[in-house]
Amino acid sequence: MNPFTKRIALVLFSCLITQSAWAARDVKEAMVKIYTVHNRYVYSVPWQVSYQEESTGSGCIINGRRILTNAHVVTDRAFIQVRRSGMAKKHTAEVEIVAHECDLALLRVNDESFFSGVTPPKIGCLPEVRDKVAVYGFPKGGDKLSITEGVVSRVEHTRYTHSSAYLLTCQIDAAINPGNSGGPVIKDDKIVGVAFQAGSGQNIGYMVPAPIISRFLTDIKDGEYDGIPDLGISCQPMENRDIRHRFGMDETQTGVLVNKIYPDSPAKGILKSGDIILSVDGQDVENDGTIELRKGERTSWRYSIQKKHMNRVRLDILRARQIMDVELELSAPVICRGLVPEQYDVVPTYYILGGLVFEPLTVNYLQVWGKGWRVKAPTNLLNYHLYGEPTDDRRQIVVLVRVLADEINTGYYEFENRVVSHVNGRKIANMRDLVDAIEEHEGRYHVIIDERGYEIVLDKNKASADGHKILKKYNIHSDRSKDLERFEQKYVSEVH
Numbered sequence: 078m079n080p081f082t083k084r085i086a087l088v089l090f091s092c093l094i095t096q097s098a099w100a101a102r103d104v105k106e107a108m109v110k111i112y113t114v115h116n117r118y119v120y121s122v123p124w125q126v127s128y129q130e131e132s133t134g135s136g137c138i139i140n141g142r143r144i145l146t147n148a149h150v151v152t153d154r155a156f157i158q159v160r161r162s163g164m165a166k167k168h169t170a171e172v173e174i175v176a177h178e179c180d181l182a183l184l185r186v187n188d189e190s191f192f193s194g195v196t197p198p199k200i201g202c203l204p205e206v207r208d209k210v211a212v213y214g215f216p217k218g219g220d221k222l223s224i225t226e227g228v229v230s231r232v233e234h235t236r237y238t239h240s241s242a243y244l245l246t247c248q249i250d251a252a253i254n255p256g257n258s259g260g261p262v263i264k265d266d267k268i269v270g271v272a273f274q275a276g277s278g279q280n281i282g283y284m285v286p287a288p289i290i291s292r293f294l295t296d297i298k299d300g301e302y303d304g305i306p307d308l309g310i311s312c313q314p315m316e317n318r319d320i321r322h323r324f325g326m327d328e329t330q331t332g333v334l335v336n337k338i339y340p341d342s343p344a345k346g347i348l349k350s351g352d353i354i355l356s357v358d359g360q361d362v363e364n365d366g367t368i369e370l371r372k373g374e375r376t377s378w379r380y381s382i383q384k385k386h387m388n389r390v391r392l393d394i395l396r397a398r399q400i401m402d403v404e405l406e407l408s409a410p411v412i413c414r415g416l417v418p419e420q421y422d423v424v425p426t427y428y429i430l431g432g433l434v435f436e437p438l439t440v441n442y443l444q445v446w447g448k449g450w451r452v453k454a455p456t457n458l459l460n461y462h463l464y465g466e467p468t469d470d471r472r473q474i475v476v477l478v479r480v481l482a483d484e485i486n487t488g489y490y491e492f493e494n495r496v497v498s499h500v501n502g503r504k505i506a507n508m509r510d511l512v513d514a515i516e517e518h519e520g521r522y523h524v525i526i527d528e529r530g531y532e533i534v535l536d537k538n539k540a541s542a543d544g545h546k547i548l549k550k551y552n553i554h555s556d557r558s559k560d561l562e563r564f565e566q567k568y569v570s571e572v573h
Contacts, residue, residue, distance in 0.1 A: 103196045104263055107138040108162040108222055110215040111146055111170070111184070111259065116155045120442040121478070123425035123434075124553045129155060135214035135260030136184065137268065139197045144170065144184040145290070146259030147273050148177045149239040151184070152421050159186060161195075162222045174297050177421050178242040178305055178412035180273050180285060181293050200294070201267030201287050204229045204247060206374070212251045212272050212282070214260025227251025227280070232370065234377040235283060238274045241419065241440075242411050244305070245380055246283045253282030288384065296386060303387045304410025307379070309342025310335055311466070312354065314366040321364070324353055325398030331355065331364045332395065333378060340467050343408045353395035357381035383411065416465035417443075417474060426508055429556040430515055430523065431540035432481035432547045433489070433533065435497065437508050438462075438474035455494045457528075473507040477527070481551050485535060485543050495527040512561060 111134040116127040134150030136159065144159060151157060151172050158167040168191045175182040186192070204210060208229045216223050231248035249262065253272045262270035262284045270284030296303055312333040315321050324334065332355040338345050348354075355361070360368050360381050367375040382390060391404050412418075419440035428435045436442060438458060446453040461474045475497040480490050497505050500514035501524055515523060523540060525533040544556055555562075 104137075104198055104213060104261070104266065105162050105222060107195050107197050108213050108215075108260070109136040109138060109144050109146075109159045110134075110162070110220075111136050111144075111150055112158040112160070112167065113151055113154050114156040115153045117153055118425050118441070120425050120436070120439065121445045123427040123436060123558065124555065127153075133215060133217070133256050134258045135256065135272070137198065137213070137259075137261040138192060138195050139200070139268070142185070142189070142192045143173060144186070145261070145268070145271065146182050146184060147239070147271060147285075148175045148180045148182045148421070149273075150259045151175065151182050152177075152239075154422075157184065159184065159191075161191065174300075174302050175422070176293050176296075176302050176304070178237070178240045178410065179244055179289050179293060180237055180239045181271065181290065183297070198261065198263065199267050200291050201264060201269040203232065203286050203288050203371075204264050204269045206230065206232060208264055210249060210251065210269060211263045212249070212253060212257060212260060212284075213263060214253075214257035214272060216252075216254040216256040218254075218256075223257075225251045227282075232286070232374060232376070234380065240412055241415070242305070243377065243379065244383060244411075245286055245289060245376060247286045248276065249282050249284060250280045251282060252280055257282075292384065292386075304412065305383050306343075306385055306387055306390075306407035307409055307411035308344050308348075308382055308405075308407075309339045309409045310344055310348060311337040311339070312366070315353065315364040324351070324395065326353060326395060330395065332362045333364075333366050337466065340469050340472065341409055343405050347403055347405045348392075348394070349396065351396070354378075354392055355395055355400070356393040358385075358391050359393075382407070416467045416471070417462040424558060424560075426558045426560055427478075428508065428512060428515075428558070428561055429481070429544070429548070429553070431535045431543060432483045432486045433477055433492075433525070433535075434479045434481065435508070435511055436476055436478045438476050438496075442476070442478065457496060458494060461496070470504060471506050475505050475508055475511050477525070477533075481547055483543065483547050483550070485539055485547075486533075489533050492527070492531070492533060495529075495531070497525060498528045498530075499526040500524070508561065512557075 113132050115130050118127045119125050136144040136146035139145045157170045159170045160167045168186045168188050170184040170186050173183040173185045206229050212225045227250040229247050229249055234243055235246040236243055247270055253275045257272045260272045261268045269287045272284050274283050312335055332353040335348055335352040362378045366378050368378045368381050370376045387407050389404055389406055394401050417438050443450050443454045477495045479493050480486050501518045503514040505511050523535045523537055
């Protein structure tokens with residue numbers, strides 16, 4: 078190499094190093110540590126004021142003077158402060174918008190000086206397997222910014238711990254520890270993911286990938302979050318040759334079998350049980366329930382729906398051995414399919430009659446049993462969590478969660494954690510049915526029947542008269558949660 082060529086090569090190499098150093102510095106300057114005070118609601122005593130706990134997480138400043146982080150970092154927040162990497166001062170922040178199913182959130186800081194001198198990194202693309210990435214964040218064990226490096230080992234659908242939604246993820250071998258949540262995963266100076274949960278093995282972590290982040294940011298451009306769409310159906314793979322023959326599929330056809338159409342599904346009246354979904358917007362669905370993500374990579378066929386916004390989708394289906402082309406309007410978010418949901422940022426729903434406390438069954442209530450709730454919680458309730466599916470006549474599981482001991486409910490103290498089936502002759506589909514069945518009842522006795530046929534009988538007039546006494550005895554301010562107060566006003570106006 079002659080001296081001139083060597084000099085040019087050194088200059089170019091020096092420029093590359095300088096550019097890389099500047100890019101790394103830009104990412105560091107955009108990094109934010111998040112301090113959250115949470116109000117955690119006590120679902121076993123839902124009328125009590127919630128208790129507070131503190132946590133820390135990570136975030137990154139992005140375009141628009143916003144901070145991108147995880148939803149679970151700021152769930153049930155009472156107060157949030159943020160501090161930029163390398164700075165001393167903390168600033169008060171507010172949640173602008175949150176998307177629980179994909180575990181993403183945006184924060185805003187009103188003090189514009191907080192963003193001074195920051196060049197926000199851009200959102201990149203879905204990385205390839207074996208791509209090198211760097212995880213930026215503030216894990217516990219120190220107060221300074223931590224950067225760990227690793228490679229992308231898998232790109233596939235995984236269950237999100239925060240929401241239980243089954244969405245696209247990237248598995249990486251960079252360490253992700255408590256406090257890392259919400260921090261950016263960087264490749265080529267761009268955000269290709271947000272760290273959000275650790276795996277079960279050593280050095281296994283997961284990130285919300287760039288396509289999910291970009292979809293979220295596009296969704297909220299109108300100031301509201303519509304959610305990730307879902308067809309609201311149950312399906313099964315068609316890998317077995319005999320099941321394919323039974324439904325009239327030829328050797329060239331592939332797809333998934335529709336088993337159920339859930340209530341409020343956008344597919345209701347359009348799809349039927351027994352239909353075979355062959356393709357979505359022209360993309361073939363394979364018999365194992367996957368679609369091609371990229372050449373040589375596959376993931377769940379549901380991604381063909383999840384990557385869309387709330388608009389129309391076209392399906393090719395096989396029905397009674399005939400191929401049909403159908404369209405439907407996507408309207409239901411993926412997080413709404415479960416019979417036993419997990420609630421975020423809301424006060425628990427409850428209703429009290431004669432010392433009997435009723436609640437809809439939620440994951441939050443099951444978590445009352447502590448860290449091992451999946452084993453420790455009552456089996457009858459866990460069964461609904463694991464296998465329950467919404468139907469037209471059951472939208473919620475209404476549970477008698479506890480009995481506030483009093484003379485009127487003597488003999489019923491052991492009836493806790495019973496699932497309510499009927500009240501005063503009405504089948505109970507949700508909490509509103511329970512309130513209606515009690516407050517519209519004209520008979521002498523309230524009769525509550527659980528799913529095993531056990532009966533609770535309360536004198537209607539006595540339950541009403543003793544209700545205030547019981548509330549006072551247990552220092553309860555109201556016989557119902559605020560979201561049910563409108564029912565109380567309805568009945569009061571009808572009486573007068």
